[in-house]
Amino acid sequence: MSETSATVPTAFRERQYVPWWGWPLPLAAAVLLAAEIHMGFPGVRSWLPYLITVPLAVLLIVRMGALRVEVSDGELRVGAAHVPLALLGEVEVFDAKTKRKAMGPNLDPMAFVAHRGWVGPVVKVRVEDPRDPTPYWLFSVRSADELARVLRDSR
Structure with a gap:
């Protein structure tokens, strides 16, 4: 930590978190998209879409709250x-x-x-x-x- 940041106080700070009610719809859409890609096929195609779309949706929601x-x-x-x-x-x-x-x-x-x-x-x-x-x-x-x-x- 630098000297200036240690001596100058922060007068105001706020982060724009996405509220709880903003999470279910994008996560449900990610799961539905993964299910659409999966479509009952066995092997990698059964789990890989979920592994990609759900964390991607979480990342997008968190980035929206990064302001x-x-x-x-x-x-x-x-x-x-x-x-x-x-x-x-x-x-x-x-x-x-x-x-x-x-x-x-x-x-x-x-x-x-x-x-x-x-x-x-x-x-x-x-x-x-x-x-x-x-x-x-x-x-x-x-x-x-x-x-x-x-x-x-x-x-």
């Missing part, structure tokens, strides 16, 4: 993207009911979007960098009000 939202070391990080807090402007929070307009007709095509359908609220953060063509970031976060407070306090 991390974090405020630390003077940056906002959403997944692999990051922006310095000094370049952030206005922060807006949209709940599950009002995010439809933000994600639909009011969405700028140049915006950075990291949406997870199973997470209700989204946060919209303006980017005040004149060299960056991205007008704002719009991303899902469960603790939207807490993140908005952290971002406002950091300015």
Whole structure:
């Protein structure tokens, strides 16, 4: 661990795990696909489809839950993207009911979007960098009000 990460606290951290109810359907689809390939044949064709499709479905579900939202070391990080807090402007929070307009007709095509359908609220953060063509970031976060407070306090 480096000295900077040990001395600078993380102000906010959240990971977008896929909830339990998001697992059964993809796993059932993987098993059905394997059964379709198997079709009662003996030998390798009887177990190999299950060995491939079920772990592949699990891997895809876990990767969907790999989105991390974090405020630390003077940056906002959403997944692999990051922006310095000094370049952030206005922060807006949209709940599950009002995010439809933000994600639909009011969405700028140049915006950075990291949406997870199973997470209700989204946060919209303006980017005040004149060299960056991205007008704002719009991303899902469960603790939207807490993140908005952290971002406002950091300015």
